[in-house]
């Protein structure tokens with residue numbers, strides 16, 4: 237696709253068994269529709285932060301230095317951010333260039349238009365979905381946004397990909413939710429068909 241570029245805020249190579257299988261390179265996009273109070277990567281929200289505008293081909297040429305590791309370990313590229321699903325056309329094009337053998341993952345809030353999720357479903361092998369909390373009030377207080385779109389996207393995604401391709405992360409968010417809230421979210425998402433969960437606690441400085 238001519239002229240397709242995306243802002244890349246950071247890259248990290250040689251990650252082993254973190255947010256993806258085998259050896260992975262993390263690629264962080266700049267920009268996110270949410271404003272989480274304890275944002276894990278605030279540089280991806282800062283309008284003044286450094287980033288590189290790259291085409292999918294240019295990104296491929298930078299990360300393919302590790303192709304031998306990817307192929308030997310079943311690894312590949314994990315797209316994070318920021319919100320990688322803001323750039324689904326870029327991801328589709330990247331998949332065409334890297335071919336079917338790289339394992340591609342996306343770390344996403346899923347709080348983007350459905351058409352972005354549908355495009356990502358075609359080219360991403362595994363989704364790590366940070367759902368924050370399924371309670372709309374907690375979610376809005378924490379992110380500044382509504383969670384209805386995220387929940388509806390997850391419901392629709394489960395209709396078109398196997399549940400094994402999805403891991404939902406449910407954090408304990410200091411000052412925002414409780415252990416009971418985490419369990420309530422897990423039970424609700426389990427009833428929707430989610431099978432893989434990662435329950436953890438945000439480590440923040442208060």
Ligand code: SF4
Pocket residue numbers: 268269270271272274275276277278280281317318319345
């Ligand atoms: S979804 Fe991620 S990148 Fe976006 S504001 Fe929240 S923590 Fe930050």
